[in-house]
Amino acid sequence: MIRQALLFLLTLPYIQARIEPFTGCETNAFPPNQSDAVPHYTINLDLTPEERWTKLLMEKKGHMLALIDDVRNLTISLLGQKVFSFxxxxxxxxASSLPQPYFGEIKGIAKATGLPVSEVTLYNIFYEVFTFCTSIIAQDTSGNIYHGRNLDFGLFMGWDPKKHSWRVAELLKPLIVHLGWIKGGKLVYESVNYAGYVGILTAVKKNQFTFSLDERFGLNGGYIGILEWVLFKDHKQKWVSFLTREVMENAKTYEEAKHMFSHTRLLAPVYFILGGAKKGEGSIITRWRDNFHINDLQEHMSGSESWFLVETNYDQWKSPPFFDDRRTPAVHCLKLRGQKNASPKLIYNVLSTKPVFNKLTTYTSLMDVNRGYIGAWLRRCEDPCWPW
Structure with missing residues (x-):
């Protein structure tokens, strides 16, 4: 309740910008416009960590500099120069205490862009600071598993009242890329990333599992974990987005990935949304830093809702707050169409339904584990559209 009260107070100035409540399910957003598909690149894991991102960042350098410059100025204006310097x-x-290969990759990105290592580090730990998301897993009548997500980012980060947009969300969009991770000449997995962000937030490993990450708020959240990391040198805990990359690179099965996501000590609370390749393989793993709770696809509910999972940014056993309820419209639209229509088309349409789709949405991604498919498209929510 304290968490929701704090979020309410922060969003209070924006609540008057909300439009009318949810009025209906989107049915015609799919297929997405292919001109909005994000560009494809590869990351060669056989290169040294310092070299892996150089080619990509040579192309995306200007966009990354613009983003970091805006975040820097916003932070100084909000907190002051002395606090920013601290x-x-x-x-x-x-940065100097981060494990390899992540510290090496961050140094390589800093060199390629000319940015200080400190600012590239901040860019790479933003999950531990603030993100919003919606993730959906759906199973069709034949047992095929589909996974989709909206990645929403930039709340309180530069609202432009004239353009009705969040500056940081808009600056992130040119940095969104579809990555193929290569090792020994073979594709290990694919992901959707912000260029220069070395962790994983959305990914697929063919015939094994799909994955997305949603923010989970908590007073014992990322800030506490970061302080423990710096002040007490507690380096046994894992940075959330670095753990996800380790899972994508090392886990061989859905169950192995599920165990790693459930049992690893974390710097910050989080929701891991995991889809498998077999009937019934889907779960929302609600993580505290040292504990977990799992909602499985076929066990979390009964009746008409047993074929899907929906996670926004609130615990499954609690009602979302009235000022940020994306779960209810998503569940309503899935139930309305029914399992007979479970498909990437249905998921994309649900993720395009306002307010599930909003001004913070930077991209929508769809994944099919058995095809090894992942697609992502830039999103722009035209007015009337909710700020979050």
């Missing part, structure tokens, strides 16, 4: 100085300590 944060920046501590980021140097965080």
């Amino acid at each position: 944060i920046n100085n501590n980021l140097e300590k965080i």
Whole structure:
């Protein structure tokens, strides 16, 4: 309740910008416009960590510099130069303590862009700071599993009242890329990333599992974990987005990935949404830093809702707050169409239904584990559209 009260107070100035409540399910958004498909690149894991991102960042350097410059100025305007300098100085300590290969990759990105290592580090730990999302797993009548997600980012980060948009969300969009991760000449997995962000938030490993990550708020959240990392040198805990990359690279099965996501100690609470390749393989793993709770696809509910899972940014056993209820419209639209229509088309349409789709949505992704398919498209929510 404290978490929701704090979020309510922060969003209070924007609530008057909300339009009328949910009025209906989107049915014609699919197929997405292919001109909005994000570009494809590869990351060669056989290169040294310092070299892996150089080619991509040569192309995306200008966009990354624009984003970091805006975030820097926004932080200084909100907190002041002295506070920003304090944060920046501590980021140097965080950077030097990060495990390999992540620290090496961050140094390589800093060199390619000309940015300080501290600012590239901040860009790479933003999950531990603030993100919003919606993830859906659906199973059709034949037992095929489909997975989709909206990645929403940038709340309170530069609302433009004239353009009705969040500046940081808009600056992130040119950085969104579809990555193929290569090792020994073979494709290991594919992901959707922000260029220069070395962790994993959305990914597929063919015939094994699909994955997305949603923010989970908590007073014992990322800030506490970061302080423990810096002040007490507690380096046994895992950075959330680095763990997800380790799972994508090392886990061989859905069950192995599920165990790693459930049992690893974390810096921050989180929701891991995991889809498998077999009937019934789907779960929402609600994580505290040292504990977990799992909602399985076929066990979390009964009756008409047993074929899908929906996660926004709130615990499954609690009602979402009235000022940020994306779950209810998503569940309503899935139930309305029914399992006979379970498909990537249905998921994309649900993820295009307002307010599930909103001004914070940077991309929508669809995944099919058995095809090894992942697609992602840039999103722009035209007015009337909810700020979040």
